[in-house]
Amino acid sequence: MVQRCIGITFDDGPGPYTDQLLQTLAAHNVRATFFMVGTQVQRFPEVAKDVASAGMQIGNHSWNHDDLTTLGASGAAADITQANDLIEQTTGVRPELMRPPYGSTNSSIVNAVGMPEILWSVDPEDWKYRDSDYVANYVSAHAERGDIVLMHDIHQTTVNAVPRILDNLQAQGYTLVAVDTLLGTSLPAGKYSQQPSADQR
Ligand code: NI
Numbered sequence: 107m108v109q110r111c112i113g114i115t116f117d118d119g120p121g122p123y124t125d126q127l128l129q130t131l132a133a134h135n136v137r138a139t140f141f142m143v144g145t146q147v148q149r150f151p152e153v154a155k156d157v158a159s160a161g162m163q164i165g166n167h168s169w170n171h172d173d174l175t176t177l178g179a180s181g182a183a184a185d186i187t188q189a190n191d192l193i194e195q196t197t198g199v200r201p202e203l204m205r206p207p208y209g210s211t212n213s214s215i216v217n218a219v220g221m222p223e224i225l226w227s228v229d230p231e232d233w234k235y236r237d238s239d240y241v242a243n244y245v246s247a248h249a250e251r252g253d254i255v256l257m258h259d260i261h262q263t264t265v266n267a268v269p270r271i272l273d274n275l276q277a278q279g280y281t282l283v284a285v286d287t288l289l290g291t292s293l294p295a296g297k298y299s300q301q302p303s304a305d306q307r
Contacts (some may be wrong), residue, residue, distance in 0.1 A: 108203055110251040110279060110280050111251065111281045111282075111283045111288050111299075111300070112250070112251065112252070112253050112255060112275060112288075113254040113289075114138040114139070114282050114283070115140075115147055115256055115257065116138060116140050117140075117143075117256065117258050118143055118146065118258045119140060119142060119146055119153070119207060119260050120140070120142060120259070121146060121259060122150075123262050124150070124153045125153060126156050127265045128156060128157065131268075134269075134282070135161055136272055136282045136283075137161060137287070138162055138184060138283075138284055139284040139286070140157050140163070140164050141204070141205040142165070142167055143170065143189070144188060144193070145170045145171075145196045146260075147197075154197050158198060162287060163286055164201055165201045166189045166190055166193060166203070166205070167189070167204070167207060168204075169185045169188045171207045173208055173210045174206050174207065174211060175210050175211065178200075179186065179214040180218060182219060186221065187286070192272055201221075203285055203293070204221045204222070205224050205225065206223055211223055216295055220264045220295050221295055222289075222293040222294070222295060223295075223296070224254065224298050225297060226254045226256035226301040227255075228245060228248050228256065229249050229256045230244040230245050230253055231253075232257050232258055232261055232263065237263060238263045238266040239267075241257070242267040246270070246271055246274035251280070252272040252286065252288070252303060254298075254300050260263060
């Protein structure tokens with residue numbers, strides 16, 4: 107039987123609500139991907155370690171959430187390397203995936219950074235809708251097989267919505283996974299926003 111998987115991702119942390127989120131994920135037996143910002147890892151190093159200890163996948167979401175296209179290709183590569191170095195120093199894990207802030211990237215950045223860039227296919231705009239009911243309903247209604255869901259663990263409203271999202275999607279028979287489980291490991295550099303086979307859903 108082919109599993110119907112959905113990728114679950116959290117950006118912009120770690121932050122004050124991340125540990126609460128880890129408890130929710132553990133209670134639902136879900137491994138997700140956390141795209142961390144370097145300056146947030148500086149502020150919350152213990153939380154970053156908690157994410158790693160929980161077995162979550164850790165990705166890179168830049169040093170300080172700058173639009174990488176404003177830094178130039180070599181500046182973007184340096185920015186991502188700086189964040190990779192700190193994340194590895196702090197958690198013991200060097201990210202193998204990155205997500206450009208705002209989804210803003212181009213082919214010269216992809217080439218210069220040399221990492222898979224993971225975008226998304228379901229976006230509840232939880233930074234705008236600080237409303238747990240809205241976020242829970244949006245994701246539950248829109249996520250389908252092969253999608254990658256974008257959320258932010260720096261918002262309490264989002265973290266409070268996640269138990270309902272996991273309940274709803276698991277009740278629909280979906281297996282909720284980290285990006286490496288959805289897309290495979292050792293991805294070539296390039297842009298990805300969902301599972302390639304998602305057109306079979
Ligand atoms: Ni972000």
